[in-house]
Amino acid sequence: MKFGRKIFILCLAVYILSLSVTSIVVTENTYRNLLNEEIERSLEEEGNLHSTLQLYLMSTQPLQERIALKDYSKNLVDLVSTDRNYLEIYDENLELLASNAPRAWFYERVELKVALEGHKNFIIRREDGRLYLFVSNLLEIGQEKIVLAMIREITHVEKHRWDQYLFFLKTGLVGLAVVALVTWQSSIFLLRPFQELTATAQSIASGNYHVRTKVKRKDEVGLLAEQFNLMAEEVERKIKQLEEQGQRQQLFIDNLTHELRTPLTSIIGYADFLLKAKYDPAVFHKSLLYIHAEGKRILNLAKKMMDLIFIRENPLQLKEEDVLAILVEVQHIMQVKGEEKGITIEVTGSPAQVPVDKELFKTALINLVDNAIKASSPGQKVILGVKQDNRGTEVFVADQGRGMDEEHVSKVTEPFYRVDQSRSRKEGGIGLGLALVKQIVEKHNAGFAITSKTGVGTTIQIKFGK
Ligand SMILES: Nc1ncnc2c1ncn2[C@@H]1O[C@H](COP(=O)(O)OP(=O)(O)O)[C@@H](O)[C@H]1O
Ligand SMILES: [Mg+2]
Numbered sequence: 001m002k003f004g005r006k007i008f009i010l011c012l013a014v015y016i017l018s019l020s021v022t023s024i025v026v027t028e029n030t031y032r033n034l035l036n037e038e039i040e041r042s043l044e045e046e047g048n049l050h051s052t053l054q055l056y057l058m059s060t061q062p063l064q065e066r067i068a069l070k071d072y073s074k075n076l077v078d079l080v081s082t083d084r085n086y087l088e089i090y091d092e093n094l095e096l097l098a099s100n101a102p103r104a105w106f107y108e109r110v111e112l113k114v115a116l117e118g119h120k121n122f123i124i125r126r127e128d129g130r131l132y133l134f135v136s137n138l139l140e141i142g143q144e145k146i147v148l149a150m151i152r153e154i155t156h157v158e159k160h161r162w163d164q165y166l167f168f169l170k171t172g173l174v175g176l177a178v179v180a181l182v183t184w185q186s187s188i189f190l191l192r193p194f195q196e197l198t199a200t201a202q203s204i205a206s207g208n209y210h211v212r213t214k215v216k217r218k219d220e221v222g223l224l225a226e227q228f229n230l231m232a233e234e235v236e237r238k239i240k241q242l243e244e245q246g247q248r249q250q251l252f253i254d255n256l257t258h259e260l261r262t263p264l265t266s267i268i269g270y271a272d273f274l275l276k277a278k279y280d281p282a283v284f285h286k287s288l289l290y291i292h293a294e295g296k297r298i299l300n301l302a303k304k305m306m307d308l309i310f311i312r313e314n315p316l317q318l319k320e321e322d323v324l325a326i327l328v329e330v331q332h333i334m335q336v337k338g339e340e341k342g343i344t345i346e347v348t349g350s351p352a353q354v355p356v357d358k359e360l361f362k363t364a365l366i367n368l369v370d371n372a373i374k375a376s377s378p379g380q381k382v383i384l385g386v387k388q389d390n391r392g393t394e395v396f397v398a399d400q401g402r403g404m405d406e407e408h409v410s411k412v413t414e415p416f417y418r419v420d421q422s423r424s425r426k427e428g429g430i431g432l433g434l435a436l437v438k439q440i441v442e443k444h445n446a447g448f449a450i451t452s453k454t455g456v457g458t459t460i461q462i463k464f465g466k
Contacts, residue, residue: 003194004187011183015176023168031161038133038154039122045085046120046135046150053148057141073098073146088149092116101151111136115147130155193221197228209236248414255416259301259430263294297428304432307363308415311439316357318444323395324351326358327384330365334373342378345369349386352393354464356444364440367433368397368460374427375401375458391465398459403452412450413438 053076073089077098086101094112111123115136122135135150193215200213212232215225270287277283324347331345338345365384372382380400387394404412408419416431418424424431437460441448447463 004191007187007190008180008183012176012180015179016172019168019172019175023165023172027161027164027168030164031157034157034160035124035154038152038157042133042135042150042152043120043122046137046148049087049150050137050139050148053139054141057139070097084153086151088151090147090149092145092147094147097146105151109134109136109149112147112149115149116145124154131158193217193225197225200228200232204232204235209239252415255431256301256305259416260298262425263297266294267291293428297430300428301430301432304430304436307436308432308439311360311436311443316360316443318355318357320353321356321358321361322351323354323356323361323393324349324386326356326362327365327386327395330362330369331384333362333366334369337370338373338382341373341376343373343376343380343382345382345384347384350388352386352388354393354395357440360440361444364437364462365395365397367437371433372397372399372401372458374424374429375399375403377401391463393464395462395464396459398457400457403454403456403458405454409450409452413448 056076056079057072074097076089077087077100086099088099088101089097090112091097094109094116105125105127107125111121111134114121115138118138120135120137122133125132125134131154133152133154135152137148139146139148193213196215197213200211203211209232212229213225216222217225267290270291274284274287327347327349331347334345369382369384376382376399383396383398385396385398387396404419408417411417412419413434415435418429418431438448441462444462444464447461447465449461449463450458451461452458
Protein backbone atom coordinates (compact mmCIF):
# COMPACT_ATOMS: atom_id res chain seq x y z
CA MET A 1 0.00 0.00 0.00
CA LYS A 2 1.29 3.48 -0.84
CA PHE A 3 2.42 5.70 2.01
CA GLY A 4 -0.05 8.47 1.10
CA ARG A 5 -2.96 6.03 1.16
CA LYS A 6 -1.83 4.75 4.56
CA ILE A 7 -1.79 8.30 5.99
CA PHE A 8 -5.20 8.93 4.43
CA ILE A 9 -6.79 5.80 5.88
CA LEU A 10 -5.17 6.38 9.26
CA CYS A 11 -6.47 9.96 9.49
CA LEU A 12 -10.00 8.87 8.54
CA ALA A 13 -9.90 6.02 11.06
CA VAL A 14 -8.74 8.38 13.82
CA TYR A 15 -11.43 10.88 12.86
CA ILE A 16 -14.22 8.27 12.81
CA LEU A 17 -13.08 6.73 16.08
CA SER A 18 -12.78 10.03 17.94
CA LEU A 19 -16.10 11.31 16.59
CA SER A 20 -17.84 8.05 17.55
CA VAL A 21 -16.45 8.14 21.07
CA THR A 22 -17.34 11.83 21.46
CA SER A 23 -20.88 11.38 20.14
CA ILE A 24 -21.53 8.36 22.37
CA VAL A 25 -20.14 10.06 25.47
CA VAL A 26 -21.97 13.36 24.84
CA THR A 27 -25.29 11.78 23.83
CA GLU A 28 -25.40 9.23 26.60
CA ASN A 29 -24.43 11.87 29.14
CA THR A 30 -27.15 14.24 27.95
CA TYR A 31 -29.64 11.38 27.92
CA ARG A 32 -28.76 10.42 31.48
CA ASN A 33 -29.05 14.04 32.65
CA LEU A 34 -32.40 14.54 30.96
CA LEU A 35 -33.69 11.29 32.38
CA ASN A 36 -32.54 12.24 35.86
CA GLU A 37 -34.19 15.63 35.49
CA GLU A 38 -37.45 13.94 34.47
CA ILE A 39 -37.24 11.55 37.40
CA GLU A 40 -36.47 14.34 39.85
CA ARG A 41 -39.27 16.49 38.51
CA SER A 42 -41.70 13.59 38.74
CA LEU A 43 -40.64 12.77 42.27
CA GLU A 44 -41.04 16.41 43.22
CA GLU A 45 -44.44 16.66 41.56
CA GLU A 46 -45.53 13.51 43.26
CA GLY A 47 -44.32 14.97 46.55
CA ASN A 48 -46.34 18.14 45.96
CA LEU A 49 -49.38 16.14 44.96
CA HIS A 50 -48.94 13.87 47.95
CA SER A 51 -48.92 16.71 50.46
CA THR A 52 -51.73 18.59 48.66
CA LEU A 53 -53.90 15.50 48.76
CA GLN A 54 -53.06 14.78 52.35
CA LEU A 55 -54.14 18.28 53.34
CA TYR A 56 -57.25 18.02 51.24
CA LEU A 57 -58.25 14.70 52.67
CA MET A 58 -57.55 15.73 56.21
CA SER A 59 -59.83 18.71 55.83
CA THR A 60 -62.71 16.54 54.61
CA GLN A 61 -64.79 14.06 56.57
CA PRO A 62 -63.14 10.92 57.78
CA LEU A 63 -63.33 8.06 55.35
CA GLN A 64 -65.44 5.25 56.55
CA GLU A 65 -66.72 3.44 53.58
CA ARG A 66 -65.21 2.02 50.45
CA ILE A 67 -67.73 3.79 48.24
CA ALA A 68 -66.85 7.05 49.81
CA LEU A 69 -63.19 6.35 49.22
CA LYS A 70 -63.85 5.67 45.58
CA ASP A 71 -65.74 8.89 45.21
CA TYR A 72 -63.03 10.81 46.91
CA SER A 73 -60.47 9.19 44.68
CA LYS A 74 -62.38 10.23 41.57
CA ASN A 75 -62.55 13.74 42.88
CA LEU A 76 -58.87 13.69 43.55
CA VAL A 77 -58.02 12.41 40.10
CA ASP A 78 -60.16 15.09 38.51
CA LEU A 79 -58.51 17.62 40.71
CA VAL A 80 -54.96 16.88 39.52
CA SER A 81 -55.75 15.74 36.00
CA THR A 82 -53.24 16.87 33.36
CA ASP A 83 -52.54 15.95 29.74
CA ARG A 84 -49.38 13.97 30.08
CA ASN A 85 -49.31 13.14 33.73
CA TYR A 86 -51.70 10.46 34.69
CA LEU A 87 -52.76 9.61 38.21
CA GLU A 88 -54.02 6.35 39.53
CA ILE A 89 -55.29 5.69 43.00
CA TYR A 90 -55.41 2.22 44.51
CA ASP A 91 -56.83 0.95 47.76
CA GLU A 92 -54.85 -1.16 50.20
CA ASN A 93 -55.81 -4.29 48.23
CA LEU A 94 -54.32 -2.60 45.19
CA GLU A 95 -57.64 -2.31 43.50
CA LEU A 96 -57.97 0.67 41.22
CA LEU A 97 -60.19 3.28 42.79
CA ALA A 98 -59.71 6.00 40.23
CA SER A 99 -57.55 6.86 37.24
CA ASN A 100 -57.28 9.51 34.58
CA ALA A 101 -54.99 7.36 32.45
CA PRO A 102 -56.50 6.88 29.01
CA ARG A 103 -55.52 3.23 29.08
CA ALA A 104 -54.77 0.28 31.29
CA TRP A 105 -51.33 -1.30 31.91
CA PHE A 106 -51.04 -5.01 31.44
CA TYR A 107 -48.15 -5.99 33.55
CA GLU A 108 -47.49 -6.71 37.12
CA ARG A 109 -47.32 -3.49 39.06
CA VAL A 110 -44.54 -4.37 41.45
CA GLU A 111 -43.98 -0.73 42.29
CA LEU A 112 -47.44 -0.55 43.86
CA LYS A 113 -46.60 -3.36 46.26
CA VAL A 114 -43.36 -1.63 47.20
CA ALA A 115 -45.29 1.61 47.76
CA LEU A 116 -47.85 -0.20 49.92
CA GLU A 117 -45.00 -1.21 52.17
CA GLY A 118 -44.33 2.48 52.66
CA HIS A 119 -41.48 2.98 50.15
CA LYS A 120 -41.78 5.75 47.63
CA ASN A 121 -40.31 4.36 44.39
CA PHE A 122 -40.17 4.74 40.64
CA ILE A 123 -39.79 2.47 37.65
CA ILE A 124 -39.29 3.10 33.92
CA ARG A 125 -41.15 0.97 31.42
CA ARG A 126 -41.17 0.76 27.66
CA GLU A 127 -44.34 -0.01 25.79
CA ASP A 128 -45.08 0.22 22.08
CA GLY A 129 -41.94 2.23 21.52
CA ARG A 130 -42.94 4.71 24.24
CA LEU A 131 -41.23 5.28 27.55
CA TYR A 132 -43.11 5.76 30.78
CA LEU A 133 -42.02 6.72 34.28
CA PHE A 134 -44.07 5.28 37.12
CA VAL A 135 -43.76 6.97 40.54
CA SER A 136 -45.65 5.28 43.39
CA ASN A 137 -46.20 6.31 46.98
CA LEU A 138 -48.38 5.47 49.95
CA LEU A 139 -50.89 7.95 51.32
CA GLU A 140 -52.31 7.20 54.77
CA ILE A 141 -55.46 8.89 55.95
CA GLY A 142 -56.37 7.68 59.38
CA GLN A 143 -56.90 3.94 59.16
CA GLU A 144 -57.12 4.00 55.37
CA LYS A 145 -54.19 3.43 53.07
CA ILE A 146 -54.26 4.45 49.46
CA VAL A 147 -51.51 4.11 46.92
CA LEU A 148 -50.86 6.95 44.51
CA ALA A 149 -49.33 6.05 41.16
CA MET A 150 -48.17 8.92 38.98
CA ILE A 151 -47.34 8.01 35.41
CA ARG A 152 -45.46 10.33 33.12
CA GLU A 153 -44.59 9.71 29.47
CA ILE A 154 -40.94 10.44 28.89
CA THR A 155 -40.59 9.23 25.27
CA HIS A 156 -39.30 12.69 24.28
CA VAL A 157 -36.14 12.07 26.37
CA GLU A 158 -35.27 9.05 24.30
CA LYS A 159 -36.29 10.76 21.10
CA HIS A 160 -33.87 13.52 21.99
CA ARG A 161 -31.20 10.84 22.38
CA TRP A 162 -31.75 9.41 18.91
CA ASP A 163 -32.05 12.92 17.43
CA GLN A 164 -28.69 13.74 18.91
CA TYR A 165 -27.15 10.58 17.41
CA LEU A 166 -28.65 11.51 14.05
CA PHE A 167 -27.24 15.00 14.37
CA PHE A 168 -23.79 13.60 15.11
CA LEU A 169 -24.11 11.22 12.18
CA LYS A 170 -25.06 13.98 9.74
CA THR A 171 -22.45 16.48 10.88
CA GLY A 172 -19.95 13.61 11.16
CA LEU A 173 -20.53 12.65 7.52
CA VAL A 174 -20.05 16.23 6.35
CA GLY A 175 -16.93 16.43 8.54
CA LEU A 176 -15.72 13.12 7.11
CA ALA A 177 -15.98 14.48 3.59
CA VAL A 178 -14.04 17.61 4.61
CA VAL A 179 -11.39 15.60 6.52
CA ALA A 180 -11.04 13.19 3.57
CA LEU A 181 -10.53 16.05 1.14
CA VAL A 182 -8.08 17.91 3.36
CA THR A 183 -6.13 14.75 4.24
CA TRP A 184 -5.94 13.65 0.61
CA GLN A 185 -4.72 17.04 -0.58
CA SER A 186 -2.29 17.33 2.35
CA SER A 187 -0.83 13.88 1.74
CA ILE A 188 -0.35 14.74 -1.93
CA PHE A 189 1.33 18.03 -0.95
CA LEU A 190 3.49 16.41 1.72
CA LEU A 191 4.55 13.45 -0.40
CA ARG A 192 5.29 15.35 -3.60
CA PRO A 193 8.94 16.00 -2.61
CA PHE A 194 9.39 12.27 -1.95
CA GLN A 195 8.12 11.53 -5.45
CA GLU A 196 10.53 14.09 -6.85
CA LEU A 197 13.37 12.60 -4.81
CA THR A 198 12.47 9.11 -6.04
CA ALA A 199 12.43 10.32 -9.66
CA THR A 200 15.83 11.96 -9.18
CA ALA A 201 17.25 8.84 -7.51
CA GLN A 202 15.96 6.70 -10.39
CA SER A 203 17.49 9.08 -12.90
CA ILE A 204 20.86 8.95 -11.10
CA ALA A 205 20.62 5.15 -10.86
CA SER A 206 20.14 4.98 -14.63
CA GLY A 207 23.40 6.86 -15.15
CA ASN A 208 22.46 10.58 -15.17
CA TYR A 209 24.88 11.49 -12.39
CA HIS A 210 24.53 15.24 -13.00
CA VAL A 211 20.83 15.30 -12.03
CA ARG A 212 19.93 17.06 -8.74
CA THR A 213 16.62 17.33 -6.91
CA LYS A 214 14.92 20.76 -6.96
CA VAL A 215 13.08 20.12 -3.69
CA LYS A 216 13.55 23.21 -1.50
CA ARG A 217 11.94 23.29 1.92
CA LYS A 218 12.83 24.50 5.36
CA ASP A 219 11.79 21.26 7.08
CA GLU A 220 13.25 17.76 7.48
CA VAL A 221 12.33 16.94 3.88
CA GLY A 222 14.33 19.95 2.74
CA LEU A 223 17.26 18.74 4.81
CA LEU A 224 16.93 15.28 3.28
CA ALA A 225 16.89 16.82 -0.22
CA GLU A 226 19.96 18.88 0.62
CA GLN A 227 21.84 15.83 1.91
CA PHE A 228 20.64 13.86 -1.10
CA ASN A 229 22.12 16.47 -3.44
CA LEU A 230 25.39 16.42 -1.51
CA MET A 231 25.43 12.63 -1.81
CA ALA A 232 24.68 12.86 -5.55
CA GLU A 233 27.52 15.34 -5.93
CA GLU A 234 29.91 13.00 -4.12
CA VAL A 235 28.74 10.04 -6.22
CA GLU A 236 29.23 12.05 -9.42
CA ARG A 237 32.68 13.12 -8.28
CA LYS A 238 33.64 9.54 -7.41
CA ILE A 239 32.27 8.17 -10.67
CA LYS A 240 34.19 10.82 -12.62
CA GLN A 241 37.30 9.96 -10.65
CA LEU A 242 36.82 6.25 -11.40
CA GLU A 243 36.22 6.98 -15.06
CA GLU A 244 39.34 9.11 -15.25
CA GLN A 245 41.28 6.46 -13.37
CA GLY A 246 39.98 3.83 -15.78
CA GLN A 247 40.94 5.99 -18.74
CA ARG A 248 44.39 6.60 -17.26
CA GLN A 249 44.86 2.90 -16.67
CA GLN A 250 43.75 2.10 -20.22
CA LEU A 251 46.11 4.75 -21.58
CA PHE A 252 48.90 3.34 -19.44
CA ILE A 253 48.29 -0.18 -20.78
CA ASP A 254 48.06 1.10 -24.38
CA ASN A 255 51.32 3.02 -23.98
CA LEU A 256 53.01 0.13 -22.26
CA THR A 257 51.97 -2.25 -25.03
CA HIS A 258 53.27 0.23 -27.58
CA GLU A 259 56.54 0.71 -25.71
CA LEU A 260 57.02 -3.03 -25.56
CA ARG A 261 55.99 -3.72 -29.11
CA THR A 262 58.25 -1.11 -30.75
CA PRO A 263 61.63 -2.47 -29.54
CA LEU A 264 60.44 -6.07 -29.88
CA THR A 265 59.44 -5.44 -33.50
CA SER A 266 62.88 -3.94 -34.14
CA ILE A 267 64.67 -6.84 -32.46
CA ILE A 268 62.68 -9.45 -34.37
CA GLY A 269 63.10 -7.46 -37.61
CA TYR A 270 66.89 -7.30 -37.26
CA ALA A 271 67.11 -10.94 -36.18
CA ASP A 272 65.08 -11.97 -39.25
CA PHE A 273 67.30 -9.85 -41.45
CA LEU A 274 70.48 -11.40 -39.95
CA LEU A 275 69.07 -14.89 -40.42
CA LYS A 276 68.46 -14.27 -44.10
CA ALA A 277 71.34 -11.89 -44.99
CA LYS A 278 74.75 -12.91 -46.20
CA TYR A 279 77.38 -12.46 -43.56
CA ASP A 280 78.85 -8.96 -43.68
CA PRO A 281 80.74 -7.98 -40.52
CA ALA A 282 79.89 -4.28 -40.75
CA VAL A 283 76.15 -4.86 -41.33
CA PHE A 284 76.03 -7.62 -38.66
CA HIS A 285 77.76 -5.37 -36.16
CA LYS A 286 75.38 -2.49 -36.80
CA SER A 287 72.36 -4.80 -36.56
CA LEU A 288 73.56 -6.34 -33.33
CA LEU A 289 74.07 -2.86 -31.88
CA TYR A 290 70.39 -2.10 -32.65
CA ILE A 291 69.28 -5.39 -31.12
CA HIS A 292 71.40 -4.65 -28.05
CA ALA A 293 70.03 -1.09 -27.71
CA GLU A 294 66.41 -2.19 -28.12
CA GLY A 295 66.92 -5.05 -25.67
CA LYS A 296 68.29 -2.56 -23.13
CA ARG A 297 65.23 -0.42 -23.76
CA ILE A 298 62.94 -3.27 -22.78
CA LEU A 299 65.09 -3.95 -19.73
CA ASN A 300 64.93 -0.27 -18.81
CA LEU A 301 61.15 -0.33 -19.22
CA ALA A 302 60.84 -3.42 -17.06
CA LYS A 303 63.07 -1.84 -14.40
CA LYS A 304 61.05 1.38 -14.30
CA MET A 305 57.79 -0.59 -14.15
CA MET A 306 59.16 -2.61 -11.26
CA ASP A 307 60.19 0.61 -9.52
CA LEU A 308 56.71 2.08 -9.95
CA ILE A 309 55.10 -1.05 -8.54
CA PHE A 310 57.64 -1.25 -5.72
CA ILE A 311 57.04 2.34 -4.65
CA ARG A 312 53.28 1.85 -4.69
CA GLU A 313 53.32 -1.37 -2.72
CA ASN A 314 56.05 -0.78 -0.14
CA PRO A 315 56.22 1.61 2.79
CA LEU A 316 59.06 4.12 2.84
CA GLN A 317 62.13 3.57 5.04
CA LEU A 318 62.31 7.12 6.33
CA LYS A 319 65.47 8.32 8.05
CA GLU A 320 66.86 11.77 8.79
CA GLU A 321 69.47 12.32 6.07
CA ASP A 322 71.55 15.25 4.94
CA VAL A 323 70.08 16.00 1.52
CA LEU A 324 73.13 18.03 0.51
CA ALA A 325 75.27 14.88 0.93
CA ILE A 326 72.76 12.94 -1.20
CA LEU A 327 72.99 15.63 -3.90
CA VAL A 328 76.79 15.28 -3.89
CA GLU A 329 76.43 11.49 -4.30
CA VAL A 330 74.07 12.02 -7.24
CA GLN A 331 76.52 14.52 -8.72
CA HIS A 332 79.26 11.85 -8.64
CA ILE A 333 76.98 9.19 -10.16
CA MET A 334 75.87 11.43 -13.00
CA GLN A 335 79.15 13.25 -13.60
CA VAL A 336 80.41 10.88 -16.32
CA LYS A 337 77.13 11.12 -18.23
CA GLY A 338 77.32 14.94 -18.02
CA GLU A 339 80.91 15.11 -19.12
CA GLU A 340 80.11 12.93 -22.15
CA LYS A 341 77.83 15.77 -23.29
CA GLY A 342 80.10 18.61 -22.08
CA ILE A 343 77.77 19.51 -19.25
CA THR A 344 78.92 20.38 -15.73
CA ILE A 345 76.96 19.43 -12.65
CA GLU A 346 77.23 21.73 -9.65
CA VAL A 347 75.92 21.43 -6.10
CA THR A 348 74.93 24.48 -4.00
CA GLY A 349 73.46 25.11 -0.56
CA SER A 350 74.19 23.98 2.94
CA PRO A 351 73.57 20.67 4.74
CA ALA A 352 69.97 20.03 5.77
CA GLN A 353 68.49 17.09 7.63
CA VAL A 354 65.31 15.79 6.08
CA PRO A 355 63.49 12.47 6.70
CA VAL A 356 63.81 10.56 3.42
CA ASP A 357 64.03 7.05 2.02
CA LYS A 358 67.58 7.55 0.78
CA GLU A 359 67.62 5.02 -2.07
CA LEU A 360 64.28 6.14 -3.49
CA PHE A 361 65.15 9.80 -3.11
CA LYS A 362 68.40 9.18 -4.94
CA THR A 363 66.47 7.39 -7.73
CA ALA A 364 64.23 10.46 -8.07
CA LEU A 365 67.19 12.86 -8.22
CA ILE A 366 69.06 10.68 -10.76
CA ASN A 367 65.99 10.75 -13.01
CA LEU A 368 65.78 14.54 -12.72
CA VAL A 369 69.49 15.04 -13.45
CA ASP A 370 69.22 12.58 -16.35
CA ASN A 371 66.39 14.67 -17.83
CA ALA A 372 68.32 17.89 -17.23
CA ILE A 373 71.41 16.51 -19.03
CA LYS A 374 69.26 15.29 -21.93
CA ALA A 375 67.68 18.79 -22.26
CA SER A 376 70.97 20.69 -22.04
CA SER A 377 73.52 21.59 -24.70
CA PRO A 378 77.29 21.28 -24.31
CA GLY A 379 78.74 24.02 -22.10
CA GLN A 380 75.61 24.43 -20.02
CA LYS A 381 75.28 23.72 -16.32
CA VAL A 382 73.00 21.58 -14.23
CA ILE A 383 72.64 22.84 -10.66
CA LEU A 384 71.57 20.66 -7.75
CA GLY A 385 70.73 22.72 -4.69
CA VAL A 386 69.32 22.87 -1.17
CA LYS A 387 67.42 25.91 0.09
CA GLN A 388 66.17 26.39 3.61
CA ASP A 389 63.75 28.92 5.05
CA ASN A 390 61.28 29.01 7.92
CA ARG A 391 58.74 27.02 5.91
CA GLY A 392 61.03 24.06 5.34
CA THR A 393 63.69 22.61 3.07
CA GLU A 394 63.65 22.70 -0.70
CA VAL A 395 65.72 20.50 -2.98
CA PHE A 396 65.92 21.59 -6.62
CA VAL A 397 67.44 20.52 -9.93
CA ALA A 398 67.87 23.41 -12.39
CA ASP A 399 69.16 23.41 -15.94
CA GLN A 400 69.66 25.96 -18.72
CA GLY A 401 68.44 23.58 -21.40
CA ARG A 402 65.67 23.64 -23.96
CA GLY A 403 62.83 23.97 -21.45
CA MET A 404 59.22 23.37 -22.49
CA ASP A 405 55.92 25.17 -23.06
CA GLU A 406 53.31 25.67 -20.38
CA GLU A 407 50.95 23.11 -21.95
CA HIS A 408 53.52 20.32 -21.50
CA VAL A 409 54.51 21.20 -17.94
CA SER A 410 51.27 19.88 -16.47
CA LYS A 411 51.45 16.68 -18.50
CA VAL A 412 55.09 15.53 -18.30
CA THR A 413 54.43 13.66 -15.05
CA GLU A 414 51.83 11.44 -16.79
CA PRO A 415 53.30 8.01 -17.63
CA PHE A 416 54.73 7.79 -21.16
CA TYR A 417 54.16 11.49 -21.88
CA ARG A 418 57.02 13.04 -23.75
CA VAL A 419 57.28 16.47 -25.37
CA ASP A 420 59.26 15.10 -28.29
CA GLN A 421 58.62 11.39 -28.59
CA SER A 422 61.29 10.59 -31.17
CA ARG A 423 64.01 12.62 -29.46
CA SER A 424 63.21 10.95 -26.13
CA ARG A 425 63.35 7.55 -27.80
CA LYS A 426 66.67 8.34 -29.39
CA GLU A 427 68.00 9.24 -25.96
CA GLY A 428 66.69 5.98 -24.54
CA GLY A 429 63.78 7.60 -22.71
CA ILE A 430 60.50 5.81 -22.19
CA GLY A 431 58.52 8.57 -20.50
CA LEU A 432 58.27 7.00 -17.07
CA GLY A 433 60.99 9.05 -15.33
CA LEU A 434 58.91 12.00 -14.08
CA ALA A 435 55.95 9.72 -13.23
CA LEU A 436 58.32 7.80 -11.00
CA VAL A 437 59.77 10.99 -9.48
CA LYS A 438 56.29 12.36 -8.74
CA GLN A 439 55.25 9.13 -7.08
CA ILE A 440 58.37 9.10 -4.88
CA VAL A 441 57.88 12.77 -3.91
CA GLU A 442 54.19 12.24 -3.09
CA LYS A 443 55.07 9.25 -0.93
CA HIS A 444 57.37 11.55 1.05
CA ASN A 445 54.43 13.97 1.49
CA ALA A 446 56.58 16.58 -0.17
CA GLY A 447 55.56 19.23 -2.69
CA PHE A 448 56.49 18.96 -6.37
CA ALA A 449 56.74 21.89 -8.77
CA ILE A 450 58.02 22.29 -12.32
CA THR A 451 58.95 25.72 -13.66
CA SER A 452 60.02 25.78 -17.28
CA LYS A 453 60.38 28.14 -20.18
CA THR A 454 61.25 27.18 -23.74
CA GLY A 455 64.85 28.08 -24.53
CA VAL A 456 65.55 29.26 -20.97
CA GLY A 457 65.61 26.14 -18.85
CA THR A 458 63.77 24.08 -16.32
CA THR A 459 63.75 24.01 -12.52
CA ILE A 460 62.19 21.19 -10.57
CA GLN A 461 61.53 21.74 -6.88
CA ILE A 462 60.88 19.20 -4.15
CA LYS A 463 59.59 20.92 -1.00
CA PHE A 464 59.68 19.31 2.42
CA GLY A 465 57.41 21.22 4.73
CA LYS A 466 57.81 21.57 8.50
N1 LIG B 1 64.67 19.24 -17.55
C1 LIG B 1 63.85 19.11 -18.61
N2 LIG B 1 63.89 20.03 -19.62
C2 LIG B 1 63.07 19.92 -20.68
N3 LIG B 1 62.18 18.94 -20.84
C3 LIG B 1 62.09 18.00 -19.87
C4 LIG B 1 62.93 18.04 -18.72
N4 LIG B 1 62.61 17.00 -17.94
C5 LIG B 1 61.62 16.33 -18.59
N5 LIG B 1 61.34 16.92 -19.74
C6 LIG B 1 60.31 16.48 -20.71
O1 LIG B 1 59.44 15.63 -20.04
C7 LIG B 1 59.36 14.40 -20.71
C8 LIG B 1 59.11 13.31 -19.72
O2 LIG B 1 60.25 13.08 -18.91
P1 LIG B 1 60.48 11.65 -18.34
O3 LIG B 1 59.22 11.24 -17.69
O4 LIG B 1 61.68 11.66 -17.50
O5 LIG B 1 60.61 10.76 -19.62
P2 LIG B 1 61.88 10.48 -20.53
O6 LIG B 1 63.04 11.15 -19.90
O7 LIG B 1 61.98 9.03 -20.56
O8 LIG B 1 61.54 11.05 -21.88
C9 LIG B 1 60.63 14.30 -21.46
O9 LIG B 1 60.48 13.48 -22.60
C10 LIG B 1 60.91 15.72 -21.84
O10 LIG B 1 60.18 16.04 -23.00
MG1 LIG C 1 63.58 10.87 -17.89
